[in-house]
Every structure is written in C-alpha cells, then in structure tokens.
Amino acid sequence: MEHGSSKDLTASTFSLADEDHTLANSVRFTLNQDPRVTFCGYSIPHPSDARVNIRVQTTGDPAKEVLKDALQDLMIMCQHVRSTFDNAVAEFRTSKTVEDMKIK
Amino acid sequence: MDGVSYQRFPKVKIREMKDDYLKFELRETDASIANALRRVMIAEVPTIAIDLVEIEGNSSVLNDEFIAHRLGLIPLTSERAMGMRFSRDCDACDGDGQCEYCSVEFHLHVRCDTDQTLDVTSYDLRSSDPSVVPVDVAQHSESTGYDASEQRGIIIVKLRRGQELRLRAIARKGIGKDHAKWSPAATVTFMYEPEIHINEDLMETLTLDEKRDWIESSPTKVFGLDPNTHQVVVVDPEAYTYDDEVIKKAEAMGKPGLVEIYAKEDSFIFTVESTGAIKASQLVVNAIEVLKQKLDVVRPSEETEEADDQFGELGAHMRGG
Ligand SMILES: [Zn+2]
Numbered sequence: 001m002e003h004g005s006s007k008d009l010t011a012s013t014f015s016l017a018d019e020d021h022t023l024a025n026s027v028r029f030t031l032n033q034d035p036r037v038t039f040c041g042y043s044i045p046h047p048s049d050a051r052v053n054i055r056v057q058t059t060g061d062p063a064k065e066v067l068k069d070a071l072q073d074l075m076i077m078c079q080h081v082r083s084t085f086d087n088a089v090a091e092f093r094t095s096k097t098v099e100d101m102k103i104k
Numbered sequence: 105m106d107g108v109s110y111q112r113f114p115k116v117k118i119r120e121m122k123d124d125y126l127k128f129e130l131r132e133t134d135a136s137i138a139n140a141l142r143r144v145m146i147a148e149v150p151t152i153a154i155d156l157v158e159i160e161g162n163s164s165v166l167n168d169e170f171i172a173h174r175l176g177l178i179p180l181t182s183e184r185a186m187g188m189r190f191s192r193d194c195d196a197c198d199g200d201g202q203c204e205y206c207s208v209e210f211h212l213h214v215r216c217d218t219d220q221t222l223d224v225t226s227y228d229l230r231s232s233d234p235s236v237v238p239v240d241v242a243q244h245s246e247s248t249g250y251d252a253s254e255q256r257g258i259i260i261v262k263l264r265r266g267q268e269l270r271l272r273a274i275a276r277k278g279i280g281k282d283h284a285k286w287s288p289a290a291t292v293t294f295m296y297e298p299e300i301h302i303n304e305d306l307m308e309t310l311t312l313d314e315k316r317d318w319i320e321s322s323p324t325k326v327f328g329l330d331p332n333t334h335q336v337v338v339v340d341p342e343a344y345t346y347d348d349e350v351i352k353k354a355e356a357m358g359k360p361g362l363v364e365i366y367a368k369e370d371s372f373i374f375t376v377e378s379t380g381a382i383k384a385s386q387l388v389v390n391a392i393e394v395l396k397q398k399l400d401v402v403r404p405s406e407e408t409e410e411a412d413d414q415f416g417e418l419g420a421h422m423r424g425g
Contacts, residue, residue: 016402022143023398029136075399077113077137081130082392084116088128089385092118 012063014054020044024052030070036061119373126376126384130294138294138372144391145292147280151182151381152208152236154285155191156201156274163268164224164261174260175273176285178226179239180208182381186390188277201276208236210273216263224269225257236275239380288387290377296367298344300326306362307336314357321353342373 016023024042031040031054039057056063114133120126130138157172164171191201201207209232216222226238240257261269280287310318315336319327327350328339344365354362378384 019398019402020143022140022148022395023402026136026140029134071399071402075396077133078392078396078399080113081116081141082389082396084114085128085385085388085392088116088118089121092121096121 009062009064010060011057012055012067014056014064014067016052016054018050019052020050021052024054026074027054027067027070030074031056031066034066034070035059036066121385123383124290124378124380126374126378126388128374128376128388129297130372130374132370133372134370135372138374140395141388141391142292142294142374144394145376145387146287146289148394149288149382149387149390150185150188150190150277150279150394151286151288151379152180152185152188152275152277153283154178154180154210154273155276155278158272159270160272161268161270163266164263165267166261171261171269171271175229175271176283178229178258178260179379179381180236180275181239182236182288183386184233184235185277185382186393190278191276202274206276208233208275210275211271212260212273213268213270214263215268216265219265222263223256224260224263226260227257228260229273288379288381288390290379292374292376294372294374295342296346296369297371297373298341298346299366299368300338300341300344301364301366302336302338303362303364304335306359310357310359318350318353318357318362322350323347326350 021044024044028040028042031037036058037056038059040055042052042054044052054067056067058066112132114137115129115131117129117131118126119128121128130141154172154175157168157175159168159171162168162171166174189196189206191197191206194201194203194206196205197203197207202209211230212224212228214222214224214228226240229238231237238258263269278286280289307315312334315329315334319329319336322344324340324343324345324347326338326340326344328337329335330337346365346367350363351365354360374388376384376387378387382390
C-alpha cells in the first residue's frame with residue numbers, strides 16, 4: 001500500500017496494489033458508515049493495472065487512522081460472520097438429525 | 105479513536121445444505137459485504153488443478169495442448185488447498201513448483217488394444233496424494249448415494265486400436281482470478297429479499313377473472329388465489345424476479361398501486377453451488393478467511409513505511425484480538 005499527501009493528514013488517497021472492487025467497495029462502505037468521514041470514494045485508474053485508489057477525507061482525525069479503524073471493523077465483522085455461519089451450520093445439522101429421527 | 109464503532113453484526117440462517125449446494129440468508133448487512141463475499145467465493149478461494157503436463161507419448165486424435173487443457177479443467181478434491189503453498193512463493197523447491205508443499209503429481213498411461221473405442225477418463229489419473237483426486241473418483245469411492253453404474257468419470261480423450269496416451273501432470277494451488285479452472289464455485293448468487301404489500305382494498309375492487317388475469321401476468325409463481333375466500337395471496341415472495349410485470353399489469357388495468365414491492369436492502373439470500381472441489385459450506389468459510397487475509401495484508405509499502413510505523417502493527421493487533 002502506498003499513501004499520498006503528507007501535508008494534510010485529514011485527507012489522503014491510499015493506493016492499494018493487487019486489490020480490486022472486492023476489498024475497495026467494502027472498505028468504502030465501512031468508511032461511509034463512520035461519522036468522522038466527510039468524503040470517501042474509490043477508483044480503479046486503469047483496468048489492466050491491479051490497483052485501487054481509496055480517497056478518505058475526515059472531519060479532523062488522521063485519514064490513515066480512520067482507514068485503519070474501517071479495516072479493523074471489517075475484520076471483526078468477518079470474524080463475526082464466520083462464527084455465526086459455523087453456528088448456523090451446526091444448528092442446521094442438529095435440526096436435520098432430529099427431523100430424520102422423526103421420519104423413522 | 106477510542107472504540108466508537110459503527111459496524112453491524114450480520115445474522116446467518118441456513119436454508120438448505122448439501123455437499124455441493126448451499127442456500128443461506130445473510131441479514132443486517134450491506135450489498136458491498138455480500139458482493140465481496142460472492143466475488144471472493146468465485147475468484148479468490150484457492151483450489152488445486154492440473155497446471156503442468158509433460159506428454160511422454162500421445163498418438164490420440166487430440167493434440168498435446170488440447171489434452172493438457174482438458175486435464176486442467178478436471179476438478180480435484182481440494183480440502184488441502186488452504187494449507188498448501190502457491191508454487192510462486194514456495195521456498196522449498198526454488199520456484200520450479202514440484203515439491204510436496206506446493207504440488208501433487210499425477211500419472212496417466214492408457215493404451216487401447218481392442219477393436220472397441222476406449223474412453224480415457226479421470227479414473228485413469230493416478231494421484232501421488234490420496235487426498236487430491238478427481239472429484240467424481242472421490243464420490244465413487246465414498247459411494248454417497250450416487251449410482252455407481254452411472255459414474256464413468258470425466259472423459260479426457262477416446263482411443264482406437266493401437267493408440268496410446270502417456271503423461272505426467274503436476275497439479276498446483278491457484279485461484280479463479282488467475283484461471284477459471286481454479287474456481288471452486290459453479291455458481292454463487294445472491295438476491296435481495298422482496299417485501300410485497302398488496303393493497304387489499306383496491307384488490308377487492310377486482311372481479312375474480314381480473315384477479316386471475318393479474319396473477320397470471322407474473323412470469324413466475326409469486327401470487328395465488330385462496331380457493332375459499334377468493335383473496336389474492338403471496339405464495340412465494342422469493343420467486344419474484346424484480347421484473348415489474350405485475351406492477352405494469354396493475355397500471356394497464358387502471359389500478360396503479362395495487363401492489364408495492366420493495367427490495368429489503370439489508371437482507372440477502374445466497375445460493376452457492378460448488379464444483380465438488382470443496383464442500384459448499386467450506387467454500388463460504390474459506391471465503392471469509394480469504395477476505396480476512398486481504399484486510400490483514402493492507403499495510404504501507406516500503407517507501408511509506410517510515411511515515412507510519414503503526415500500520416504494520418495492525419496485523420499483529422488483529423491476530424491478538
Ligand atoms: Zn514447492
């Protein structure tokens with residue numbers, strides 16, 4: 001990851017190599033949920049370059065910290081979906097065994 | 105900075121689950137998350153597929169590269185793939201990609217000596233690792249309710265008398281983004297859950313024939329008629345394909361607002377079909393892990409490192425918490 005602008009820390013463009021819409025769009029969404037963010041958007045400058053630029057402007061906090069928090073929030077959410085999914089699978093399996101027993 | 109968090113915690117419910125098919129609900133989240141999950145499942149969850157073929161002898165009607173391509177497309181059981189190394193970053197074999205950490209070797213030797221056409225199939229592939237075999241072979245040996253007589257493997261080429269095929273193949277770990285042969289997903293889709301409101305008062309102004317006519321205007325069976333009360337009821341909201349046909353029909357009948365249909369923007373119904381390389385439920389779990397790895401790997405490059413030595417700690421911090 002490279003990161004532009006060193007003067008004004010509340011507004012930065014982060015350039016992520018080897019990433020695409022998958023990461024950028026979900027990060028963009030998470031950043032837009034954050035009230036400290038005044039503007040956030042992403043672009044893929046050229047389709048044959050594996051790179052995305054994420055622009056973050058904040059109300060005063062350093063943009064990199066806000067981005068960091070967004071990534072962290074996404075990470076926690078992924079972990080949450082993972083454990084919720086595991087529980088749902090386990091629950092489905094037990095309910096299935098109960099159903100199977102009823103048939104017999 | 106102090107832990108003010110604006111994130112949501114999605115809910116999951118499994119509707120249907122088989123080894124190669126999964127239907128589940130993902131609620132209280134956003135399209136960007138659902139779409140990231142879908143994209144990762146299709147293009148970034150690793151599997152194992154044949155990547156290098158050395159033809160030792162080929163007198164079949166298909167040329168060498170044609171056969172190599174067909175071999176690549178055969179799905180291989182890939183439970184091991186998440187723990188394997190990519191050949192390009194394997195240091196055990198200096199990048200030639202032929203060691204046990206990053207590859208699996210296959211051999212095939214078939215010769216036809218009869219007057220009957222001989223099918224060379226995925227059954228003829230001999231694997232060096234019993235956990236990595238062509239998918240249909242695995243199903244056959246586990247006999248998971250499939251009719252064994254119908255299982256004839258995936259045909260690679262047909263041979264006539266005197267023809268022979270002899271080769272060595274190396275299967276490697278890869279992702280669908282590099283080549284579709286590595287995609288573990290046959291299809292992954294999600295849809296917004298529809299919310300359908302029928303204006304009951306307006307609906308009662310319709311005659312029975314008009315109601316039938318209106319119900320029939322939907323290309324999928326979303327609405328039905330209650331046989332006793334002759335009321336229009338929603339039979340299957342998820343059959344609605346957002347085609348707007350019933351809304352147009354209502355307008356054409358001079359009854360705009362007869363029905364209102366919204367897409368619930370925070371509820372998604374996922375359908376996941378696996379090629380058999382990994383179980384559908386495992387595919388979802390692996391996709392989440394891959395997504396987490398992507399978030400973890402976001403850190404400044406060498407040039408910006410000194411500008412921020414905190415960023416590098418993010419990974420360690422996340423693993424700790
Ligand atoms: Zn290796």
